[in-house]
Amino acid sequence: MVFNIYSFADADSLTAYEKLYDQLIELKADPSSYIKIENFTLKRDVAAFELIKGDFFFCEPINDRVFAAAFHGDGVFHYSPPITPEKEQLFRFRKEYSLSEAFNFIFFIFGDTTYRQIKRKFMLTEKKVTYDIKKGIRYALKYMGEKKEKSFNYEVMKTLLEGQENGLFYIHFSRDDFYPLFFSINPFEIEEVTFMRRRKDDQVNYLREVINQFHIQEDYLSGENLSNENNAPLDLTGYKINSVIRQNLEFQAEVELTYRSRTGPQKHLYFWLHPELEVDSVFWSNGKKIPFFKGKKNPILWLESPQPILSDEKGSLRIFYKGDILRRENDWIYFLASNSWYPRAGPRDLAKFDIKFETPEKYRFACVGELLSADTSVNVVKTHWVPERPIRNASFNIGNFKQYDLAGDTIPPVTVFIAESAHDYLARSAGLFSSRNMEKRVANDVANSLAFFKRVYGEYPVNKFYVTEIPYIHGQAFPGLIHLSWVTFFRKSGEGFNEIFRAHEVAHQWWGIGVDIKTYHDQWLSEGMAQFSGLWYLHHKLKEDKKYIDILKEWRENILSNRKYLFDSGQEAGPIWMGYRTSSSNTEGDYNLIIYRKGAWVMHMLRMMMMDWDSKNDQKFIDMMRDFYQSNFQKKVCTDDFQQVVEKHLGEKMEWYFNQWIYGTDIPTYKYAYKASQSPSGEYIVQLRVKQEDCAQDFKMLVPVKIEFKKQDPVYKKIWIEGFESVHEISEITAKPRKIILNCDEAVLCKVKKEKWD
Numbered sequence: 001m002v003f004n005i006y007s008f009a010d011a012d013s014l015t016a017y018e019k020l021y022d023q024l025i026e027l028k029a030d031p032s033s034y035i036k037i038e039n040f041t042l043k044r045d046v047a048a049f050e051l052i053k054g055d056f057f058f059c060e061p062i063n064d065r066v067f068a069a070a071f072h073g074d075g076v077f078h079y080s081p082p083i084t085p086e087k088e089q090l091f092r093f094r095k096e097y098s099l100s101e102a103f104n105f106i107f108f109i110f111g112d113t114t115y116r117q118i119k120r121k122f123m124l125t126e127k128k129v130t131y132d133i134k135k136g137i138r139y140a141l142k143y144m145g146e147k148k149e150k151s152f153n154y155e156v157m158k159t160l161l162e163g164q165e166n167g168l169f170y171i172h173f174s175r176d177d178f179y180p181l182f183f184s185i186n187p188f189e190i191e192e193v194t195f196m197r198r199r200k201d202d203q204v205n206y207l208r209e210v211i212n213q214f215h216i217q218e219d220y221l222s223g224e225n226l227s228n229e230n231n232a233p234l235d236l237t238g239y240k241i242n243s244v245i246r247q248n249l250e251f252q253a254e255v256e257l258t259y260r261s262r263t264g265p266q267k268h269l270y271f272w273l274h275p276e277l278e279v280d281s282v283f284w285s286n287g288k289k290i291p292f293f294k295g296k297k298n299p300i301l302w303l304e305s306p307q308p309i310l311s312d313e314k315g316s317l318r319i320f321y322k323g324d325i326l327r328r329e330n331d332w333i334y335f336l337a338s339n340s341w342y343p344r345a346g347p348r349d350l351a352k353f354d355i356k357f358e359t360p361e362k363y364r365f366a367c368v369g370e371l372l373s374a375d376t377s378v379n380v381v382k383t384h385w386v387p388e389r390p391i392r393n394a395s396f397n398i399g400n401f402k403q404y405d406l407a408g409d410t411i412p413p414v415t416v417f418i419a420e421s422a423h424d425y426l427a428r429s430a431g432l433f434s435s436r437n438m439e440k441r442v443a444n445d446v447a448n449s450l451a452f453f454k455r456v457y458g459e460y461p462v463n464k465f466y467v468t469e470i471p472y473i474h475g476q477a478f479p480g481l482i483h484l485s486w487v488t489f490f491r492k493s494g495e496g497f498n499e500i501f502r503a504h505e506v507a508h509q510w511w512g513i514g515v516d517i518k519t520y521h522d523q524w525l526s527e528g529m530a531q532f533s534g535l536w537y538l539h540h541k542l543k544e545d546k547k548y549i550d551i552l553k554e555w556r557e558n559i560l561s562n563r564k565y566l567f568d569s570g571q572e573a574g575p576i577w578m579g580y581r582t583s584s585s586n587t588e589g590d591y592n593l594i595i596y597r598k599g600a601w602v603m604h605m606l607r608m609m610m611m612d613w614d615s616k617n618d619q620k621f622i623d624m625m626r627d628f629y630q631s632n633f634q635k636k637v638c639t640d641d642f643q644q645v646v647e648k649h650l651g652e653k654m655e656w657y658f659n660q661w662i663y664g665t666d667i668p669t670y671k672y673a674y675k676a677s678q679s680p681s682g683e684y685i686v687q688l689r690v691k692q693e694d695c696a697q698d699f700k701m702l703v704p705v706k707i708e709f710k711k712q713d714p715v716y717k718k719i720w721i722e723g724f725e726s727v728h729e730i731s732e733i734t735a736k737p738r739k740i741i742l743n744c745d746e747a748v749l750c751k752v753k754k755e756k757w758d
Contacts, residue, residue, distance in 0.1 A: 014293035016268075017302045020160055023062045024152050025145050029070055029137060033058035034127040035118070037071065042114070044169050045193050045216055047183050048078040049106065057133055058115070058124075066115045067160060069108040070140075072132040077101040077173060079183070079195065082220065085577055085663055086212045092571050093197070093211045093586070101181065103173040105132065107140035111159040111168030111187075140172040142206040143182070143198075150295035154270055155188050157302070158233070161268040167192075182208055185216065190229050190519065192216050200585040209584055227518040227638040232346040234269060235260045237314075237390075239351055241342055244358045245326065245398060247379075249333065251277075252322035255342055259315055265308030271301045271343035276336060277323035285316040301343060319343055326398065330429075331422040332471040333363075333399045338483065339476075342394065348516070348636070350390040357383050357396070364401035364417050366466040368394045368478045387479050388463075389634060392516060395478045397468040404439040411450045412460055416443045417468040418489050426490075435492045442467060442489060442502060446482075449503035449537045453510055456536075456622045458629045461514040475501060477508030477530075496547050500534035507533035510629055518638045520579035524662070525642060528576070528599015535600055536607075545745065552604060552746040555597040560667065560751060562593065576602065576662045577639070601749045602661045606646065608747035609702055613716035624649035656700060661749075666695035669751040670703070670721065672742045673758070676733070684733035686740065689757065691725045698722065706744035709735045716744070 035056040042049045054073010058066050080098035081087050087097045108114065145152035159168045166187045174180035182196040195212040215226050238258040245251055273279070275297040282292045282303055294301040301319070309315065325337040359365045361379045369385035376382075387394070401417035416439045423434040435441075446467050454460055462480035469489045470476075476483040482505040488498045511533065512526035539548040562573045571586040573594050583591035610621040628637075628645040639662055647654045660666060671691040676684050688705065700722035707715045712735055719728045743752050 014291040014302055014304050016161060016291075016304060017157070017293040018150070020062065020157065021145070021150050021152050024156070024160075025141060025147060027059050027062075027068060027137060027141060029057035029129040029133050030060045030066075031057070031129050032126045033066070033124050035122040035124060037073070037122065040118075040121065042117070044183075045185060046080055046082050047171075047195075049171065049173070050076040050078060051106075052076065054104075055127075055130055055133060056118075056122075057127075057129060058118075059137070062160065063163070065160070065163070067110060069110075069114075069118075070133045070137050071106040071108075072104060072130060072136060075103050075106065075173075077103055077181070077183070081195075081212050081214060082217060083214060085575060086214050088665070089574055089578065089581070090195075090212055092574060093584075101175070103175050103181075105136040105174055105177075107137055107172040109144075109156055109168070109170040111156075111164055111166050112185075113165070114169065139177060140180075143172060143180075143208060146298075148296070149275075149298040150293075151298045151300065154300055155186050158188065158268060158270065161302075162266055188231050188233065189213075190215075190226075190231055192219075192231070202585070210581055213581070227522070227640070230262065230346070230348075232349075233261065233263050233266055234345040235262055235349055236343075236345045236351050237349075238353075239342060239394070240354045241394075242356045245360065245363075247360050249326040249328055250322065251325050251341070252320075253342070254318060254320050256316060256318045257343060259317075259345070261309045261311055261313045261315075264311035264313060267305045267308050269303045269305065269309075271303070271319075271345055272299055272340060273301045273321065273343050274323065274325055274337035274340040275299045276325050277321050277341070280320040280322065282320070283318045285318075290317075299340075329471075330425045331400050331419060332486075334471055335397060338395045339393045339478075341396075348392060348518075350392055350516075352390050353385075353387050353394050355385045355394065355396075357385070359383070359398060362400070363398050364403055365396065365398045366415070366417060366468055366481060367396040368481050370463065370480075389479075391479050391513070393478055395476070395481060395483070397466075397470065397481070397483060399468070401469070402439065404443055406443040406447055408447060410454075411447050412463050412465050414443055414447050414450070414465045414467065416446070417466070418442070419469045419471070419486065422471070422486070423490060432490075434490045438489050438492070441492060441498075442484065445499055445502040445541075446506055448541065449506045449534075450509075452503075452537050452540050453507060453533065456618075456625060457510045458514075458626050458633070461509050461633070475505040477505045477512065479509070479513050482506065482508070496538050496542075496551055499538045499541060500531070500551070502534075503537035504530045504534035507537075514634070515629055515632045516634075516636045518636045520581070521577050522638045523579040524576045524595050524599035524602070525637060525639065527595050529603060531596040532600035532603035535604070549746050552601070555601065556746065556749060558593055559598055559601070559749065562590075573665065575665050598661075598749070604746075605661070605701075605748055606657075608704065608745070610650065613704060613718070620649065660699060660701075666699055667749055667751070668695040668699055668701070668721075669693040669753065670742060671753045671755050673755040674740045675757045676737050678736070679731075683731065684736055686730040686733060686737060687757075688719070688728045688730060688740065688742070689725070690719075690721050690728070690742070691755075692721055692723065694751070697724055701748050701750075703742060704744050704747045705730070706741040707733065707737050708739040708741070710738050711735070 037051050037056040038053050040051045052074040054071055056071045059068035078100050081090055091097050169185040171183045172180055179198050184194050185192050191213045193214050196208040196210050199207045199209045219226055236257055236259050240256040243253040279294045279301055282290050291304045327334045359381050361381050367385040369387035372384040372386055374383045399419055400421050402420040404416040406414040418439040426432040466481045468483055469486055470483045471486050473485050488501050507530040511529040517525050573590045574582045576599055582594040607621045643658050674688045676686045678684050702718050703721050705717045717730050
């Protein structure tokens with residue numbers, strides 16, 4: 001494969017970007033645009049900035065446009081999120097459901113009518129720029145750009161490069177210089193309105209983190225399904241990728257990508273590309289070379305179209321690039337860019353892929369898609385891969401692997417790549433010895449979980465399956481390809497971790513790939529379902545309840561021992577609906593805890609609600625999951641879509657369940673007591689009293705009760721628990737109960753305490 005690679009000197013630099021960056025990073029207040037401001041309130045969406053008294057300067061114009069300002073004095077920020085989950089989230093961070101926050105400094109950036117609005121209200125005069133204004137602007141710019149990378153906030157760059165008036169509004173304000181707050185309306189985000197703060201653990205990098213994020217009020221009033229909204233400027237619809245990996249692992253590629261413009265007119269396009277990748281040249285489909293910019297270690301590539309691109313216009317371009325994204329240490333090869341090795345415009349768009357690779361013959365190689373051809377010549381292997389359907393993420397892996405193949409009549413062929421020589425190195429250097437035949441153990445779990453998920457969910461979404469080892473502690477799933485941590489290849493474990501981990505990544509072929517998600521709020525439909533699937537597979541594999549229940553208990557204790565339950569210390573965890581936002585500098589680890597483990601618990605509880613307890617039959621639950629998968633295959637779903645399928649199969653409204661477990665955070669404590677008495681006919685009647693605590697009064701759950709006897713099989717009953725205290729009568733018991741267990745088999749995520757009947 002020969003590339004037409006141009007040198008950097010030959011490439012046309014995007015001077016408009018560099019010039020704008022230089023002006024932005026050195027932005028200053030304009031002494032001729034001063035206002036002595038008093039009693040003025042600037043309202044934007046659900047926020048209001050009350051400027052009581054102080055010095056206000058517009059900043060110097062760039063390209064004849066005033067787009068920034070600064071204020072120093074007395075002011076108050078008034079803010080109240082518009083929806084209940086965000087009010088609760090604000091309370092977790094700030095212990096208030098709405099804010100009136102005093103400040104003494106504001107830095108504004110605006111791509112809306114702010115300049116005209118203030119200029120109509122006040123007369124501009126001239127004044128020497130104060131030290132506080134200068135210092136405040138310098139500090140605020142640290143959160144917007146990075147000099148080493150020549151990077152600046154992409155939505156600001158896009159707005160100014162296009163000369164747009166697009167509703168962009170950004171505010172940096174503070175009473176404490178070191179921990180400012182931020183409010184923005186970003187027209188390029190799906191949820192445009194964001195309230196942020198500086199990360200609590202950030203000492204040097206000036207990182208912001210989200211407290212609240214939601215749609216503009218206009219969107220909520222429209223009544224439309226907002227989970228379908230997408231404000232990214234481009235939709236990338238197809239990739240033709242020609243890549244070469246040299247003997248020294250240097251990576252280079254030529255990508256021809258096709259796009260559809262979601263908005264217009266626009267001339268300046270941006271793409272996300274790994275910071276270690278350097279772009280050599282870019283061409284439009286007509287062969288014309290076009291200017292671009294990508295700073296060193298900068299994750300964004302900027303391009304300039306020779307003419308405006310109109311809304312819904314389709315086109316294509318070619319990008320040549322290379323970089324150090326594969327690094328070998330001993331016998332490990334570290335792939336630094338598993339899903340950022342090609343240009344991206346948005347995280348959730350589906351695209352067609354056609355991928356060709358040249359790789360050294362000494363390495364094993366696997367990629368997403370069907371392998372159409374493989375040719376070896378002069379120590380080089382040329383392969384061609386094409387996924388059957390449009391996909392969201394494409395990846396590959398390369399390494400000094402040993403190959404193990406497993407085939408069967410009921411599963412797609414499975415190929416496992418294990419880094420056996422790297423294991424040998426660990427044995428020699430660190431005395432860490434791996435278990436024997438681990439490739440077979442991994443392959444068997446992959447094959448068996450594929451077969452199990454086919455039975456309970458539906459047909460395989462792929463015809464061939466690759467499993468590759470990576471020198472990290474996480475896993476990743478792509479269509480027909482999964483990366484598994486070296487840990488699961490290294491040593492067998494009797495705790496069930498390996499089986500769950502392997503099956504989790506396999507399950508993503510159904511949840512996350514076969515059925516995709518619409519927004520980050522629905523991430524649990526991918527990760528939570530995959531985690532539950534891994535646990536369900538373990539239950540199926542072991543064919544006994546103990547390990548399944550023990551792991552549920554462990555996860556329950558992890559969730560219940562969260563900060564909320566430790567004497568009210570620290571910030572409590574958010575709801576599943578928050579997605580990635582459950583993790584913050586105050587709540588490290590909560591993403592795994594809430595989205596994976598609590599999400600799996602939500603699925604387990606549905607399974608228990610739908611189970612025939614006498615026969616332990618799952619068919620009703622299986623029918624529901626097959627319906628959800630098959631009716632949404634190759635579609636994107638949201639939580640409401642899943643709720644509708646649950647309601648269909650349960651035959652009742654389930655809003656209460658999703659409000660409690662997806663949008664809420666309450667976890668009940670049940671204190672129960674019972675007494676049994678014999679009726680004149682000889683049957684026994686059980687009275688069961690339940691006190692419900694740590695949740696709202698209207699919190700309710702269907703909870704199983706197990707009644708054990710000395711000489712006969714147990715009897716199972718289901719009771720609805722609601723309110724602070726309830727008494728339930730269970731009749732027609734033919735023998736004297738020996739023991740009564742509330743919430744048997746960990747059917748509900750809760751605490752249970754037994755009391756004496758008073």
